[in-house]
Amino acid sequence: MNETIVSPNPSVSPDSALSYGSGLFPTKGLDFRSGRPEVVVVGGRDRFPVVGMAFDDARIKQILCVGWGSQGPAQAQNLRDTLKDIGRPDIKVCVGLRPDSRSIPKAIAAGFDQADGALGDPYHLASKSDLVICLVSDGGMVDIHKELFKALKPGAIVGFSHGFFAGYLKSIGQELSSDHDFIMVAPKGMGPSVRKLYLQGFDTNGAGINCSVAVQARSPERFQLVQDVANAWSVGIGAPITFGTTFLNEVTSDLFGERSMLLGGLWGMSEALFGYFSDVYGKNMDSVFELASSGITGTITDALSKHGILPFYLSLAQGQRARFMRGYEQAYSAFREVMTSIYADVRSFREIGKVIEATKRLSEQPMSNIEAGSLMWQHARTRGLYGKRVPITDDLAFAAGVYVSGIMAQLHTLLANGHNVSEVVNESFIEAVDSLTPYMDARGVAYMVDNCSTTARLGTRLWGPVFRDRLSRALRGPRPTIEEMIRIKDSLFDGSLHRDIQLCMDQRPPVRISIPLEGK
C-alpha cells in the first residue's frame, strides 16, 4: 500500500485487540495481509452450552440488563432465550428500569416479570447481580453511573455495548476503576437486527449479528476468565463471529464512523452532489435526487454489498469506469481532509466532551429537524422517491466514485491510526452497505439524521455541513495534480486491502442484516 496514504501511527497500539482469543470457545485465524492477522471467536447455536460454562467459571448467577432502548430488548431477550435453550434456569436474566420508566409495559410484554424479580429497580437489582450490562443511552449512563457503580456487588463484572462511557471518563481525566472487571460487547447492527437475526438463527445456520469485544480485567490473572464472560455474552446474544478491540478503539471508530460515511459524510455528500447535479440538470429534481442520493443508497449499495469494492468497479462498463474514477479522484482528498479533523476531535475526547455538554442543553434547545427545512429531502418525501432501483448511468458511476472515495478514505484513516482490520472494515464498509445505508434507502438519509442516537445526531449536524462544503468545492474545483492523481488511484487499487475486505465479508451472516421497514 502507498505509504503516504496509510502510514500507521505507532502511538496507537491495537495490541489488546490482537491478543484477543478464548480458552473455551473455538477460534479461527484471519490472515489479513494489509494489517496484522487476527483471531476471532466462532459462535453459533451449537456453542450455547459453552456460554453456560463460561458464566459458571466466573460464578455468574444473575445477569442484569439496565435500560430498554435499542439494544436492551434485544440483548436481554436473546440472553434469556439462550440460557433457557440450554436448560440453565439457575442463571437468571433480569431487566433494570426505574419505577417511572415508560418502558416497563414493554419489558413485561417481552416476558420480564416484576413478580419473579426479572424486572425491577436497576440499583436494587445491581446489588444482587454478578454481571451488570449497561444498555442505557450515552448521556443516561453519564447521569446514572455514580449511583449504579455504588450499588454494585463486590466483584461484579460490568458490561457495556459501546466504548462511549470509557471515552467519557477519559474526557474528564479519569479511567475505569480497577475495583471491577469491565467488558464490552458491541454488536455491529442496531438492536432490532440483533433480535431479528437471533430468531432467524433458529432455522438459518450462522444467522446473528457479529460483535466486537473489549476487556479490562481487574487483575492480569482474571483476564482469560473475564474475556470468556465477554465471549459468552457475545455468543449468547447470537454473534456468529466475535472479534477483538479496545474500549477506546471502539468508541473512536464508532463516533468517527457515524460522523463520516455511516451518516454525516453520506448526508453531506448527498447535499453536495445535489448541488453539483442541479447545475447540470436544473429543475429536474427527480433525476438529480437519483444521482445524489437514491441511486447511491439503492443500486450502488446493493452492488457493493454483493461484490465488494474493487469487483464492483471492475464490473462497470469501460466508459462508466472512467466516470467513476473521475468522481473518485475529485473527492478523495476532500473526504480525507475532513475525516482527519473528525478523527483528531474524536481521539482527543473533545467530541465526547462536546456531546455531553450539548446533551445537557437539549431540554432547553431541542435539535431542529433536518428534513423539514430542506428542499432536497422534502422533494424526495413528497414525490415518494425512496427505495427505488435505477440502472447505472455514466453520471451515477461518477456519483458512485465519489461515494466509494469516501469509504476508502474512511478505511485509510482508521488503518493509518492503528485500528485492527476487522474493526476497520466492519465500521467503514460492512455496517454501511449491509445495515445503515439500506435502512436510509428505504426511509431517507435525512430521516436517519433526524432519528438516530443523540450522540450521532449531534455529531452529524456539525460534520455533515462541513463535508458538504468541502465536497462542493472539490467537485467544482480543479483536478488534482498528476502526482496526486496517481497516489489517489493507487489507493483504490490496493489488492491486499481488497482481499482483506473480502475476508471480512466472508465472515458475515448468511442473512440480510438490515431491517428497512421496521423502526430503529
Next chain:
Amino acid sequence: MNETIVSPNPSVSPDSALSYGSGLFPTKGLDFRSGRPEVVVVGGRDRFPVVGMAFDDARIKQILCVGWGSQGPAQAQNLRDTLKDIGRPDIKVCVGLRPDSRSIPKAIAAGFDQADGALGDPYHLASKSDLVICLVSDGGMVDIHKELFKALKPGAIVGFSHGFFAGYLKSIGQELSSDHDFIMVAPKGMGPSVRKLYLQGFDTNGAGINCSVAVQARSPERFQLVQDVANAWSVGIGAPITFGTTFLNEVTSDLFGERSMLLGGLWGMSEALFGYFSDVYGKNMDSVFELASSGITGTITDALSKHGILPFYLSLAQGQRARFMRGYEQAYSAFREVMTSIYADVRSFREIGKVIEATKRLSEQPMSNIEAGSLMWQHARTRGLYGKRVPITDDLAFAAGVYVSGIMAQLHTLLANGHNVSEVVNESFIEAVDSLTPYMDARGVAYMVDNCSTTARLGTRLWGPVFRDRLSRALRGPRPTIEEMIRIKDSLFDGSLHRDIQLCMDQRPPVRISIPLEGK
C-alpha cells in the same frame, strides 16, 4: 431585557474587567444600563508623557516586540514614535526576529537597526528587556514560548495582544506562571489600522484604535503598577479609549466572534441567503449576490455603522420594516443555536486544542481555497460585484433582518455569559461594522476567509458551513410560534442594550477604522 434571551451565567466572573482603572491616566465612567458600569482609560497624544512615567515607575528601560506580522510593525513603530515624541530616547524599543526571518529587511526599512541593537535575535534581546511583547502568531507562540520564557530577565513583564496563549495553557491544564507579570493589550482593529490611525492622530484629535487590557500581576501589590504599564502600552500605541477584560474573556470573545458574525457566521449566512434568493430569482446571479452579500456588507453595514441598530431599523420605510422583522424572526434562533455550540467549544478550550493540532497538520495538508471552488464567490469576482452601493429594497430589508438577528444573537450570547458590555459591543458590533465587514465589502467575504489568521481560518471553515446549513433550513422552515416570535421581537427592542451600544459607539475614534484598499 427578556430573561430567557439573556440570563447571565454567574459562573463566569467579569470582576477583573470591572475592577479596571488607572492610578496615572485619566479615566471616565461608562454608565451601562444593561450590564454593570465600567471605567475606561482616556488616551490621546497629550497623555504621552504619562506613558513615560508609567514605564519609569516599573523601571522599564527596554521594550522588545517579538515578531513582524500584522501587529508587530504597528506596535513597535507606534511605541518607538511615542517615546521619541516625548523625548525619552533612554527607553529603547527593539524588534526580535530570528536570524533566518524573511521580515528582517522590512524591520530595517521601518528604522529598526541591527547595528544599534534595535533589531536582533529574540532570545538574546529578551534577556535584556524589561517588557517583552509577544506579537508572533498563535501557533508560533506555542512553539517558541518555552525557549522565550527561559531567556527572560528575572522580573520582566510579558505582554500579549491576544488571550490565546493563556487559553492554550488552560487547554493543556496549565496556567500563566507566577514568576512574571503578564499583561495584554488587544487592539480592536488589524495591525495596519493600528499604525494608520496612530499616524492620523498627529492631526486628528482622538484618532487611534481602542484596546482592551488584561492584567495578571505576580503579586497583589504589583497589580496597580503593572496595570499602568499595560495602560501605557495601550495609550502609547495610540488607543483613545482603553477598557478592561481578562485574558480568558478576551480569547473567548475573540475566537467566538470571528467564528460568528465577524467572519464564519457572515460567510455561512451569505451562502444561505444566496441559496434562498436563488430559489426566487433563479439564474439572475448579480441580483442574488447583491441580496446575499454585497448589499449587506455595503449599504446595510454603512447604515448600521452610522446610526446603530435600532435607529437603522426605525429609519426603514414601513413595508421594509415588516420584511426586516420577518428575516429577523426567521433567523434569530438558528443563529443563537449555532452560537451556543461555538461558545461552549471555545469556553471549554476544546476549540484551542483543535486549532493547535490542526495548525501542526497544515504543512502536510494545507487548507483548500474557499473562493476557488465556489460558484457564488467566483461569479462575484469575475463580474466585479464588490464594493458597490445599492438602494434598500424589500428583499434587502429581509436580508438585513437576517444579518442583524445574527449580530443581536452574538451580543446576547456574550452578555448571557457574563462578558462586560464594552467587550461585547466591540466584538459583536463595532469591530464588524467599522472594520472587518467594510474590508470584506471591498475584497469579498470568501477572500477574507482565505486570508485571515490561521486560527480564524480553521474555525471559519468548520463553523461557516454549520451556519449555512442551519440558516438555510431556518429561512425555508416554518415561522416561529407566536410566543417565540414575541420573545424574539422583544430581544430586538431592548432599549437599555441599544442605549449601551450607542454609548460604546460614542467612544469610537473620529476617523474610519477600516482600510479596505490596503493589505491585511
